[in-house]
Amino acid sequence: MTTKEVIIIGGGLSGIMAARTLFENGVEDVLIVEKSRSVGGRLATRRIGEGKADHGAQFFTVRSGELQQDVDKWLEARWVKRWFGNPYPRYTSTGGMNDLAKQLAETIPVKLNTKVSAIRDGRDGLLEIELESGETILTNHCIVTAPVPQALSLLPGMTEPQVSTISFAPCFVGMFTFNGSSCIPSPGHTDENLPDGVERVVDHHKKGISQSVTVSVYMTGEWAKKNEMLEDDGILTEIQRVAEHYLTEGSEIATAELKRWRYAEAETVMRSPFVEVGTSKRIIICGDAFLRVDDEAGRTRFESAYLSGISAGERVACKG
Ligand SMILES: Cc1cc2nc3c(=O)[nH]c(=O)nc-3n(C[C@H](O)[C@H](O)[C@H](O)COP(=O)(O)OP(=O)(O)OC[C@H]3O[C@@H](n4cnc5c(N)ncnc54)[C@H](O)[C@@H]3O)c2cc1C
Incomplete structure (x- = not known):
């Protein structure tokens, strides 16, 4: 047994x-176990034909000195760029948000396509990490970063009243390729004057990450909750009606795909970077719903995930 x-x-x-x-603090016997076929989670980019579409986070903002220091390095390496927003810039990855996750994870051992099914106390003070495949990994410390409802399902019997109250809103994102241009103004992002139920619309060609014109339409959490009983086709038809508003004369929608996020954004947060x-x-349970006490934004986002992960790593490193 490993x-x-x-x-x-x-x-x-x-x-x-x-x-x-952990690596920066000299703890190197570390393994990430990830159920999907790539790292990134909600930093998600889909390849569609010749093009790409982000369908999780579109950009991030920076309030903390820690993230600003890293962003300055990422800007120099051209991993990210300032997309729009003044005086508060919205940064985005130059190759799609998932690329940034891959670049950051490049030197970290990751076991992909591997779902954890339970965490329990094992012998000799070790923890047992049970995988869906039936395999078990033993470990001294475990950091759980799955969205809270998924994290809790791995820890049956765990009672932590504050954590149990954290709930997440869903989000539906339609991704469309246009065989002509869109009328979304440069630099390709709009969250104003949108129809009811729409949160934002993005043209990834104008964003600079896609060769072809791919448009993502994000529906609000409220809309997603109201429509979550619909089949995928029904949801996509509704979202496509929105996308059609952004066609220029003569252009048409060539392809349409849907992403359903069951856990997109925390509706309630914890005022502690981990438990x-x-x-x-x-x-340790951490992730974007675990905010530092002095977090001014007060909501889950790229930066809260970044800071929570750092705090959890520091905590385990200092325990040795
Ligand atoms: C539609 C959408 C739009 C967003 N827009 C923005 C935005 O514009 N700006 C912004 O700042 N933030 C945005 N966010 C939020 C941002 O993406 C997240 O806050 C951040 O990426 C969360 O990172 P995380 O590591 O905490 O969680 P995740 O990215 O969810 O990572 C958790 C990982 O755990 C894995 N996992 C779960 N269960 C298991 C298991 N049993 N075994 C193994 N692996 C498991 C998952 O596959 C996933 O990869 C958006 C999110 C969504 C969904």
Whole structure:
């Protein structure tokens, strides 16, 4: 049976930052276990024909000195660019948001396509990480970064009243290729004067990440809740009606795809960057819903995931 010093469940931004922090602090026997076929989680980019479309986070903002320092390095490496917004810039990845996650995770050991099904106390004070495949990994410390409802399902019997109250809103995103241009104004993002139920619309060609014209239409959490019983086709037809507003004369929609996020954004947050649970408190739950006490934005986002992951990594590193 494999034994690791630290297992991190989830290869989204918080898991990646927890791993990077552990490495920086000399803890190298670390493995990220990720159920999908790529790292990134909600930093998600889909390839559609010759084009690309971000369908999770579109951009991020920076309030903390820690993130600003890293962003300055990422700007120099051309991993990210200022997209729009003055005086508060919206940064985005130059190759799609998922590329940034891949670049940050490049040197970290990750076991992909591997879903964790349970975490329990094992023998000799170790934790047992049970995988859906039936395999078990033993570890001294476990950092769980899955969205809270998914994290709690791995820890049956765990009672942490504050954490149990964290709920997430869903989001539906329609991705369309246009065989001509869109009338979304440069630089390709709009969140104003939109029809009811629409949160934002993005043209990835104008954003600079896609060769062809791909347009993502984000519906609000409220709209998604109202329509979550519909089949995918029904939802996509509704969203396509919105996308059609942005066709220029003569252009048409060539392809349409849907992404349903069950856990997009936390509706309630925790005012602590992580919680320690389990009998020996060697299981840490963190992620974008865990905010530092001085977090001024007060909501889940790229930066809250980034900071929560760093705090969780530092906590485990200082325990040795
Ligand atoms: C539609 C949408 C739009 C958004 N827009 C913005 C935006 O514009 N700006 C912004 O700042 N933020 C935005 N966000 C939020 C931002 O993307 C997230 O806050 C951030 O990416 C969360 O990172 P995370 O690591 O905490 O969680 P995640 O990215 O969700 O990572 C968790 C990982 O855990 C994995 N996992 C779950 N269960 C298991 C298991 N049992 N075993 C193994 N792996 C597991 C998942 O596959 C996932 O990769 C948006 C999110 C969505 C969904």
